[in-house]
Amino acid sequence: MAVSERVIVFAELAEGGGLTKLTLELMGLGAGLASEPGGELEAVLLGEGIAAAAAELATLGARTVYVADHPSLSEYNPDTCMEVMEKLLREESAFTLLAGHTPTGQDLMPRLAFALEAGLVTDCVDIEPGSPGEGPVFVKPVFGGNALASQVVKTPQRMATVRARVGSAPGPAAGAGEVVALDAPAAEPLVKSLGRTTEDRGVKLEDCRVVVAGGRGMGGAEGFHALEELAALLGGAVGASRPPCDSGWIPSTAQVGITGTIVAPDIYFAVAISGSSQHLSGMSESGKIIAVNQDPEAYIFKVSDYGAVGDWKQVLPAFTEALRGYLDS
Amino acid sequence: MGLNIIVCMKLVPDPEGPADSFEVDAENKRVVVHGLPPVANPYDENALEAAIRIKESAGGTDPVKITVLIMGKTMSKAVILKAVATGADRAVLIEDDQLDAQPLDSHTTATLLAAAVRGLEYDLILTGRQAADTNSGQVGCGIAQLLGIPAVTVARKVEIIDGTVRVERVLPGGYEVVEAPLPALVTVSHESGDLRYPALAAIKAAKQLPRDVVSLAELNGELASSGLVERVALAAPSRERACAVVAGETPGEAGRNLAQRMHADRVI
Numbered sequence: 001m002a003v004s005e006r007v008i009v010f011a012e013l014a015e016g017g018g019l020t021k022l023t024l025e026l027m028g029l030g031a032g033l034a035s036e037p038g039g040e041l042e043a044v045l046l047g048e049g050i051a052a053a054a055a056e057l058a059t060l061g062a063r064t065v066y067v068a069d070h071p072s073l074s075e076y077n078p079d080t081c082m083e084v085m086e087k088l089l090r091e092e093s094a095f096t097l098l099a100g101h102t103p104t105g106q107d108l109m110p111r112l113a114f115a116l117e118a119g120l121v122t123d124c125v126d127i128e129p130g131s132p133g134e135g136p137v138f139v140k141p142v143f144g145g146n147a148l149a150s151q152v153v154k155t156p157q158r159m160a161t162v163r164a165r166v167g168s169a170p171g172p173a174a175g176a177g178e179v180v181a182l183d184a185p186a187a188e189p190l191v192k193s194l195g196r197t198t199e200d201r202g203v204k205l206e207d208c209r210v211v212v213a214g215g216r217g218m219g220g221a222e223g224f225h226a227l228e229e230l231a232a233l234l235g236g237a238v239g240a241s242r243p244p245c246d247s248g249w250i251p252s253t254a255q256v257g258i259t260g261t262i263v264a265p266d267i268y269f270a271v272a273i274s275g276s277s278q279h280l281s282g283m284s285e286s287g288k289i290i291a292v293n294q295d296p297e298a299y300i301f302k303v304s305d306y307g308a309v310g311d312w313k314q315v316l317p318a319f320t321e322a323l324r325g326y327l328d329s
Numbered sequence: 330m331g332l333n334i335i336v337c338m339k340l341v342p343d344p345e346g347p348a349d350s351f352e353v354d355a356e357n358k359r360v361v362v363h364g365l366p367p368v369a370n371p372y373d374e375n376a377l378e379a380a381i382r383i384k385e386s387a388g389g390t391d392p393v394k395i396t397v398l399i400m401g402k403t404m405s406k407a408v409i410l411k412a413v414a415t416g417a418d419r420a421v422l423i424e425d426d427q428l429d430a431q432p433l434d435s436h437t438t439a440t441l442l443a444a445a446v447r448g449l450e451y452d453l454i455l456t457g458r459q460a461a462d463t464n465s466g467q468v469g470c471g472i473a474q475l476l477g478i479p480a481v482t483v484a485r486k487v488e489i490i491d492g493t494v495r496v497e498r499v500l501p502g503g504y505e506v507v508e509a510p511l512p513a514l515v516t517v518s519h520e521s522g523d524l525r526y527p528a529l530a531a532i533k534a535a536k537q538l539p540r541d542v543v544s545l546a547e548l549n550g551e552l553a554s555s556g557l558v559e560r561v562a563l564a565a566p567s568r569e570r571a572c573a574v575v576a577g578e579t580p581g582e583a584g585r586n587l588a589q590r591m592h593a594d595r596v597i
């Protein structure tokens with residue numbers, strides 16, 4: 001007999017206050033996993049002044065939306081967040097809790113998993129329904145993306161963090177779920193924030209249809225101006241492998257890869273990037289991949305659709321100029 | 330008084346190795362690594378460097394003692410030597426043949442490491458943000474949870490100020506400064522800085538330092554025969570594509586031809 005799935009989505013808010021795109025994707029993914037008769041989808045949302053977002057979750061297929069709305073939750077704090085989540089879930093017999101593989105998800109879920117003694121799979125690139133009783137099969141990259149491991153969670157409380165684009169936003173649901181208020185955290189957190197310093201990220205790489213990425217072979221910050229020109233022409237954004245970010249040629253928010261942003265644009269340019277598995281893990285789902293590299297043996301050519309061999313300083317201006325001609329005509 | 334720092338370091342096959350050195354053995358659900366030496370997990374080297382900087386800034390008045398804790402079946406002399414030569418005062422190794430029978434899940438790993446930590450003195454525990462083989466990022470917070478101490482993740486800077494640990498946590502587009510009382514655990518990211526190179530004299534001296542070897546039996550750590558998570562299959566990623574490499578007499582011509590080809594194929 002199929003064990004009915006109770007799926008709970010840990011929802012997150014974007015800077016503007018609405019639900020993140022990834023949260024919508026998790027709702028779609030969760031609805032699929034809970035689609036067996038008797039299965040149900042729920043959501044939990046923590047924050048301050050979040051009634052509208054909670055109401056939206058209730059229209060996205062969640063039967064119950066648990067909401068903790070309190071000033072102490074306005075920004076993510078591990079201790080306050082843990083208090084609320086542990087209290088909500090400790091007594092629950094069986095569920096699958098899905099969170100985004102985001103800074104918050106990566107910080108919260110391991111703590112919660114160890115507190116509950118629940119099995120957790122992080123960085124899932126796929127979740128398959130699996131066989132009855134065994135629960136879903138969680139697929140994640142290991143060895144920097146050189147292998148994909150399928151894992152099952154043997155505890156009745158199951159947890160996973162999930163990458164962007166694994167699920168897709170759900171269609172309209174019939175009726176609205178119920179919103180249930182949770183207690184605000186009571187304990188003083190041990191970990192205290194003394195303030196944040198963040199710059200506005202502007203366009204989000206993960207939302208762009210074209211990404212023009214440069215690697216160590218760009219040689220410096222100036223190289224990235226040439227990429228910006230091409231990106232501007234195609235209405236895309238500039239990305240990078242890790243070395244340019246480490247060297248400060250471009251802000252670290254541009255990093256694509258297993259420890260950076262995961263992207264899947266229609267077109268991905270990999271310029272002077274060798275194609276390490278950690279980088280590929282963040283962009284190999286792209287529609288078309290175009291490589292420019294002076295080393296004809298570079299691995300990036302094996303994973304690309306188009307390539308040109310040569311110094312980017314010569315290839316790229318000629319390419320950009322020719323392209324401008326086609327686009328203008 | 331003094332301050333005791335434990336740095337958890339894992340040995341992993343060099344993550345910068347070429348893709349073809351990692352062979353997927355689907356039948357045994359294992360990755361077979363060809364021709365790559367074990368290295369310290371890069372983030373764990375960052376964690377050691379963070380510990381050494383704390384030691385340096387404390388000066389002589391309030392001595393800091395650094396212990397590296399490594400668990401694995403095979404140890405790398407080179408990694409241990411480098412750790413000790415750069416600034417660790419002691420190496421504690423959990424060695425056991427059983428450790429390689431199965432890839433341990435995060436829960437089992439954290440349980441064993443927490444048991445080892447309980448037998449040591451500690452004020453601050455540093456781990457890497459994630460291991461390059463598991464890509465998991467659970468063991469650090471797991472140890473903290475098992476020990477019941479606060480944890481801060483993804484640090485780009487770690488300082489000790491008046492008995493508290495102050496951490497700059499990496500956030501998208503910036504960072505957050507947080508503080509936690511000691512003892513505490515911090516997971517370290519590469520932004521915090523690369524491990525320095527050891528001086529030659531220090532390498533020589535490091536060879537003399539005794540290593541403490543702990544067996545699983547001493548930790549009461551029966552290898553939980555079954556962890557909480559079980560691997561049921563392992564596959565190679567399907568990443569390779571048929572690449573049209575567009576030629577040209579010169580790189581510039583190749584660039585122009587590439588644009589033409591992509592336009593003809595209606596990619597652009």
Ligand SMILES: Cc1cc2nc3c(=O)[nH]c(=O)nc-3n(C[C@H](O)[C@H](O)[C@H](O)COP(=O)(O)OP(=O)(O)OC[C@H]3O[C@@H](n4cnc5c(N)ncnc54)[C@H](O)[C@@H]3O)c2cc1C
Nearest residue numbers: 215216217241242257258259260272273274279294311312
């Ligand atoms: C745990 C871990 C996590 C990591 N996470 C990430 C991640 O998220 N994202 C990421 O990108 N990396 C990550 N890395 C780093 C990764 O392993 C590689 O080191 C990195 O991706 C290499 O970047 P690259 O291709 O730009 O540089 P290189 O490998 O040095 O390649 C440079 C390429 O540029 C070419 N080149 C040089 N000059 C020119 C020129 N003038 N014209 C044309 N081509 C030229 C060369 O032929 C070469 O192929 C991670 C590493 C570890 C250990």
Ligand SMILES: Nc1ncnc2c1ncn2[C@@H]1O[C@H](COP(=O)(O)O)[C@@H](O)[C@H]1O
Nearest residue numbers: 337338400456457459460465466467468
């Ligand atoms: N076998 C081990 N020995 C020592 N430290 C480890 C071991 N496994 C994991 N760690 C530590 O835990 C961190 C996170 O590992 P993981 O949760 O597997 O990604 C690593 O960066 C190490 O600091």
